[in-house]
Amino acid sequence: MPTSTFHNLDESKRKQIFDACVDEFASHTFSEASINQIIKAANISRGSFYQYFADKEDCYMYLLTEMVKEKMVMFKDVVATNDNDTVFDEYEAMFDKAILWIEKKPQYYQIGVKMDMDNSEFIRKLLKGNLASLDYFATLIRRDQQRGIIRMDIVPEILTEMLFSINQKALMNFFYNRDFEGMKKHLRHILEIIRKGSTTEENHV
Amino acid sequence: MPTSTFHNLDESKRKQIFDACVDEFASHTFSEASINQIIKAANISRGSFYQYFADKEDCYMYLLTEMVKEKMVMFKDVVATNDNDTVFDEYEAMFDKAILWIEKKPQYYQIGVKMDMDNSEFIRKLLKGNLASLDYFATLIRRDQQRGIIRMDIVPEILTEMLFSINQKALMNFFYNRDFEGMKKHLRHILEIIRKGSTTEENHV
DNA sequence: CCTCGATATGACAACCCTGTCACATTTAGT
DNA sequence: ACTAAATGTGACAGGGTTGTCATATCGAGG
Numbered sequence: 514m515p516t517s518t519f520h521n522l523d524e525s526k527r528k529q530i531f532d533a534c535v536d537e538f539a540s541h542t543f544s545e546a547s548i549n550q551i552i553k554a555a556n557i558s559r560g561s562f563y564q565y566f567a568d569k570e571d572c573y574m575y576l577l578t579e580m581v582k583e584k585m586v587m588f589k590d591v592v593a594t595n596d597n598d599t600v601f602d603e604y605e606a607m608f609d610k611a612i613l614w615i616e617k618k619p620q621y622y623q624i625g626v627k628m629d630m631d632n633s634e635f636i637r638k639l640l641k642g643n644l645a646s647l648d649y650f651a652t653l654i655r656r657d658q659q660r661g662i663i664r665m666d667i668v669p670e671i672l673t674e675m676l677f678s679i680n681q682k683a684l685m686n687f688f689y690n691r692d693f694e695g696m697k698k699h700l701r702h703i704l705e706i707i708r709k710g711s712t713t714e715e716n717h718v
Numbered sequence: 719m720p721t722s723t724f725h726n727l728d729e730s731k732r733k734q735i736f737d738a739c740v741d742e743f744a745s746h747t748f749s750e751a752s753i754n755q756i757i758k759a760a761n762i763s764r765g766s767f768y769q770y771f772a773d774k775e776d777c778y779m780y781l782l783t784e785m786v787k788e789k790m791v792m793f794k795d796v797v798a799t800n801d802n803d804t805v806f807d808e809y810e811a812m813f814d815k816a817i818l819w820i821e822k823k824p825q826y827y828q829i830g831v832k833m834d835m836d837n838s839e840f841i842r843k844l845l846k847g848n849l850a851s852l853d854y855f856a857t858l859i860r861r862d863q864q865r866g867i868i869r870m871d872i873v874p875e876i877l878t879e880m881l882f883s884i885n886q887k888a889l890m891n892f893f894y895n896r897d898f899e900g901m902k903k904h905l906r907h908i909l910e911i912i913r914k915g916s917t918t919e920e921n922h923v
Numbered sequence: 924c925c926t927c928g929a930t931a932t933g934a935c936a937a938c939c940c941t942g943t944c945a946c947a948t949t950t951a952g953t
Numbered sequence: 954a955c956t957a958a959a960t961g962t963g964a965c966a967g968g969g970t971t972g973t974c975a976t977a978t979c980g981a982g983g
Contacts, residue, residue: 521960547940548940549941563943568942661918663918664918682879703876707912711869711912753971763932769931773971
């Protein structure tokens with residue numbers, strides 16, 4: 514919750530400050546990030562910073578809400594899913610969206626990575642609220658079990674966990690290599706294994 | 719490479735210092751770890767610390783080599799594998815060893831976790847050399863492909879990557895919950911999916 | 924008992940960081 | 954043009970960190 518003073522600022526100055534925050538929090542964890550660096554990059558005085566934000570946490574929350582806003586604007590029309598889609602199709606669609614996002618705003622992705630790396634009280638609390646999409650996928654898996662697509666003996670939460678940990682690794686990979694086609698092939702191979710297994714038919718006993 | 723002065727110390731004093739290092743590096747990343755905390759816990763003076771170690775890096779390297787020594791002693795006899803074992807059997811065996819290790823030395827595991835969280839130049843270099851066991855598993859997978867156990871169209875490196883990212887998550891989980899039986903069941907379910915897939919037979923087209 | 928090399932010590936310099944506050948400057952309204 | 958409120962500023966206090974170094978203490982051999 515930045516102060517009213519901050520909201521009254523020129524669009525351009527606000528952007529200056531926002532960009533400085535992005536730079537700092539993309540290259541350092543929350544704990545490591547330095548207000549000194551932010552004010553230097555944003556070309557404002559120490560006093561001003563504290564006139565805009567209560568403290569570093571306040572500043573970080575501002576950054577996150579701005580990012581969420583931008584993300585919502587960007588993806589507001591990318592939602593349509595086909596009724597015949599399986600959970601795997603939706604998973605791939607989600608992955609594509611994430612890739613698009615990383616390409617557009619690599620720094621935002623980095624901020625997320627740094628966030629996972631921090632384990633201050635403050636950041637741990639923030640991350641707690643982040644588990645909703647796991648439930649969503651578990652629901653999709655249950656749906657596909659009812660449809661006869663996924664084996665009934667599969668535990669939805671465990672399959673979800675697999676999909677997500679793979680997703681995380683794949684995105685990290687993409688971020689460092691920027692090889693979209695390679696990454697997609699890689700991911701499809703993984704999904705193929707998760708769908709049909711890695712052993713030969715004779716060994717499916 | 720601690721100094722000769724350090725090596726000449728009483729066993730007990732050396733252990734005192736070692737333990738203080740373990741405590742500090744298990745609860746902080748390398749970058750966050752504070753020499754001040756270590757000397758306080760070890761009950762030595764600032765000057766002594768620098769008489770024993772060149773700097774924090776030196777101290778950390780000492781810690782790691784001691785840990786590796788202990789690990790080698792502990793696992794020197796746990797190697798025997800059966801000729802009929804598949805890569806999955808060896809994977810489970812490796813997992814069990816890791817669990818044993820965590821139970822014996824939880825702090826060492828924490829040091830590893832903190833290590834992954836740090837991305838200082840120094841730590842990144844250290845982690846680079848850590849990828850040998852990935853090759854080993856890829857080799858096992860190739861062997862099992864020749865034996866007709868694993869499908870020939872599987873890319874060994876990708877399957878390896880899946881096994882390792884799952885391993886990492888599972889160990890983390892065990893560390894926090896200490897539910898060995900639950901964790902084993904969980905892991906077997908995941909391996910079942912990787913072996914035979916998650917979809918019903920009709921969908922294996 | 925004395926001396927000399929090995930070892931222990933903590934004060935110190937130099938560099939980070941945050942949050943505050945008295946003061947300077949700008950802006951808006953009369 | 955003048956005043957009052959809003960905004961900008963950087964010095965400062967108080968806290969952290971690391972690595973050094975002059976000095977003190979210890980211990981073994983002469």
